[in-house]
Amino acid sequence: FENYHRKEFMLWEKQALLxxxxxxxxxxxxxxxxxxxxxxxxxxxxxxxxxxxIFDMRLKIEKERGISxxxxxxxxxxxxxxxxxxxTQMFQLLYGYKYKILRTTNTYNILNELYTLKIISDRDYNVxxxxxxxxxxxxxxxxxxxNTSTSILPKNIIDLEKIASFFMFDNxxxxxxxxxxxxxxNAVRASFKRIFNQYI
Numbered sequence: 141f142e143n144y145h146r147k148e149f150m151l152w153e154k155q156a157l158l159x160x161x162x163x164x165x166x167x168x169x170x171x172x173x174x175x176x177x178x179x180x181x182x183x184x185x186x187x188x189x190x191x192x193x194i195f196d197m198r199l200k201i202e203k204e205r206g207i208s209x210x211x212x213x214x215x216x217x218x219x220x221x222x223x224x225x226x227x228t229q230m231f232q233l234l235y236g237y238k239y240k241i242l243r244t245t246n247t248y249n250i251l252n253e254l255y256t257l258k259i260i261s262d263r264d265y266n267v268x269x270x271x272x273x274x275x276x277x278x279x280x281x282x283x284x285x286x287n288t289s290t291s292i293l294p295k296n297i298i299d300l301e302k303i304a305s306f307f308m309f310d311n312x313x314x315x316x317x318x319x320x321x322x323x324x325x326n327a328v329r330a331s332f333k334r335i336f337n338q339y340i
Contacts, residue, residue, distance in 0.1 A: 145180040151193050155229045156180060159245050182236040182243060188340060191230055195336045198226045212321065214279050215291035221275050221323030222270050223332040224251075231259060234339070248272060264331045271328045279322070283305055293321060 145153070162170040195304045205216045205227045215221045241253045241332060249318055251272065255265040266318040285293065294300060297314050304313030307320070 142180060149189055152197060154181060154233060155194070158229050158232055161191070161245050168173055169191070178243060179232065185235070185237055186230075186233045191234065191339045194226055194230045195340060198222060198332075210292075212238055212293035213291055214275055214282070214293060214321075217325070218238070219327070219329035219332070221272070221291075221326050223277075224272050227268065228254070228333060230336070230339070233267055235259065238322075260335065265334060267327045267331045271324045273318070280302070294316075 145157070160177065160180060162173055164170065165180040201216055201222060202218060202220075205213070208302060220275070225247055228247050231254055232242050232250065235257075239253070239257060241257075242250060244250060244253075248269075251260075251265065251269050254260045255262075260268070278293075282288060282291070282294065285299055285302055294303075300314035300317055304317040307313075309320075321323060
């Protein structure tokens, strides 16, 4: 496993490994896995080419799985959750060797630590942090409303109105919710591009 990740790995496999954790903390291999994971991911920093690869991979996922803009895929669509996750993963692979606090699986916590370490600006932190909370809340409400695992914003006005009421959008709630969603994804994509452009 270690040899594979040192010699043959694809970058997306490192990103997936960042999100991994041992379910059974009492397992005899738990400590060994955590040690190996840190060694594989955080011994060194990644290069500019790898940062560009993460950026390109994100846009490829959007093209292949994000569906069209009018489908409003909260997770993999334009300016979606994956924009934020790929940004935090890039920073983990870039600075995780230096800052142990970034070696976590929680995107929300990573954003806060990046801000504390002054790696991201006030502007980008506010956009990404607030957007991540909004997206996760919205995604949970959609799943509860539809009783299914989906990340696509419903088109049905009645469903949108129900979801909008949780955000305290009263009159024309569906329109207000959609407007907030469109503004959010545009802001996230702007931060995503601005940050990656600094490092590529």
